[in-house]
Amino acid sequence: MIIPYDNCCDGRNAGSYGNTRNCLACGDVDGKFDILFNRVRAIQKKSGNFDLLLCVGNFFGSTPDAEWEEYKTGIKKAPIQTYVLGANNQETVKYFQDADGCELAENITYLGRKGIFTGSSGLQIVYLSGTESLNEPVPGYNFSPKDVSSLRTMLCTTSQFKGVDILLTSPWPKYVGNFGNSSGEVDTKKCGSALVSSLAMGLKPRYHFAALEKTYYERLPYRNHVVLQENAQHATRFIALANVGNPEKKKYLYAFSIVPMKLMDAAELVKQPPDVTENPYRKSGQEASIGKQIPAPVEESACQFFFDLNEKQGRKRSSTGRDSKSPHPKQPRKPPQPPGPCWFCLASPEVEKHLVVNIGTHCYLALAKGGLSDDHVLILPIGHYQSVVELSAEVVEEVEKYKATLRRFFKSRGKRCVVFERNYKSHHLQLQVIPVPVSCCATDDIKDAFITQAQEQQIELLEIPEHSDIKQIAQPGAAYFYVELDTGEKLFHRIKKNFPLQFGREVLASEAILNIPGKSDWRQCQISKEDEETLARRFQKDFEPYDFTLDD
Ligand SMILES: [Zn+2]
Secondary structure: OOOOOOOOOOHHHOOHHHHOEEEEEEOOOOOOHHHHHHHHHHHHHHHOOOOEEEEOOOOOOOOOOHHHHHHHOOOOOOOOOEEEOOOOOHHHHHHOOOOOOEEEEOOEEEOOOEEEEEOOOOOEEEEEOOEEOOOOOOOOOEEOHHHHHHHHHHHHOOOOOOOEEEEEEOOOEOOOOOOOOOOOOOOOOOOOEHHHHHHHHHHOEEEEEEOOOOOOEEOOOEEOOOOOOOOOOOEEEEEEOOOOOOOOOOOOEEEEEEOOHHHOOHHHHOOOOOOOEOOOOOOOOOHHHHHHHOOHHHHOOOHHHHHHHHHHHOOHHHHOHHHHHOOOOOOOOOOOOOOOOOOOOOOOOOOOHHHEEEEOOOEEEEEOOOOOOOOOEEEEEOOOOOOHHHOOHHHHHHHHHHHHHHHHHHHHOOEEEEEEEEEOOOOOOOEEEEEEEOOOOOHHHHHHHHHHHHHHOOOOOEEEOOOOOHHHHOOOOOOEEEEEOOOOOEEEEEOOOOOOOOHHHHHHHOOOOOOOHHHOOHHHHOOOHHHHHHHHHHHHHHHHHHOHHHOO
16 A cells, blocks of 8 residues: 655654654564563553554465454454555465455554555555565565566666665564674575565665564664765664564564654754664675675675666766676776765866876876976776775786886886875875985885885784785775875775874885975965976976877
């Protein structure tokens, strides 16, 4: 049953105290209506009235039941407005005649096969009845990939879509235990529905309830955004409930209070609980490495939904190596677009075009604004990538080509170059290339300066093997700093919390290397736009003999 989206009361005008809904969620009732409703009565007597009861899993038992007749005929009555999901098996399909939902008894409503129910308070509840089946057409107690994608299309495709308050499914979502607290005897890599996972991933419910496994599991809340890459969003709480009246007394009824998200202050909504974890379903931009940890989501039949989601949202993670599977492999890949204004995306209006000195296929070179020297340059990807960890093989190849070319270029001018990247509080990858005159110091002096000054600031700088790939060392999404010397030697630091933003510059500007301590902050090195233009033109001209983009 679908109650129109905007057909909600003017809860907005009510005092904030009036916005809270007190709800109960229940696992498989299995036809034990008296036990459930007596329990609800006892709770309400003790704690006051609740607004509604949501039942997931099997509402009816498999055996014929005289108890139900009493509710159906009105001899007994549910003490609370109760909403239930449909059948999960052939035996109970008969109770749910109308696929669009209907009243089963006074105060007991079948929501329907799938849809969104908006309560009078504005509380949005998305429901999906039945269990997963991948073979169309599906019987009345199953849902199909089509059902899930139509729900997602209906809800998630508008740009204003932020999430929903509650998601009700009978099966657990597959992989829900990933990155979470133990799900006990239930192995979430094997059991549960991958379609439900993809639905939860897309809908971003604040609460997700499921049942059928005859056990209680409250997962630690998980986040719906990628740290350091996306704005904070609300977290999701997944709660699986046991069956009513189970002898082990596992929890089957869950009480919670919720203010509909549409009535909430944005800052309040996105507050992160202290124990929040990574999203268990996320296929991150660093697919290759995540893939090793959780191979299943990308390999199984429901994987196309993960891809759909990425494309729809235009996230940068859709453009790593995996795109080679696209139907037009020969077309050049469009570089990723930034989520907002970006100073370094070549296509964005914010970029300072006059500083650009060379443009390749995937990367470009620009003079650093307020550089340490007149020939301090940046290697930047044309599209919006946050760190080298995210780059596809062809972009990495061009980055390396630029590095090698710049090394030769600077060598010809009596300089060795130092390259560093800080993937921390930065949105767009910037590889800083700073030439140091050979007469200043030896490579070992530069290395020592970095190590010593790091130690002074309690920064653990580790020497990593020369040919090692940062991708293999940095955890996906993790912040880091690394410096590469002209010999190819690399020093790496995994940033845990605070990291001095100017560290790389400070070391290079210090007496041990360039000896220009006053220039360690780029803001103190700013020059006029005319001067920047002059320097850029000069660099461009000097670099021309080395310009590989002019080849062939
Ligand atoms: Zn960018």
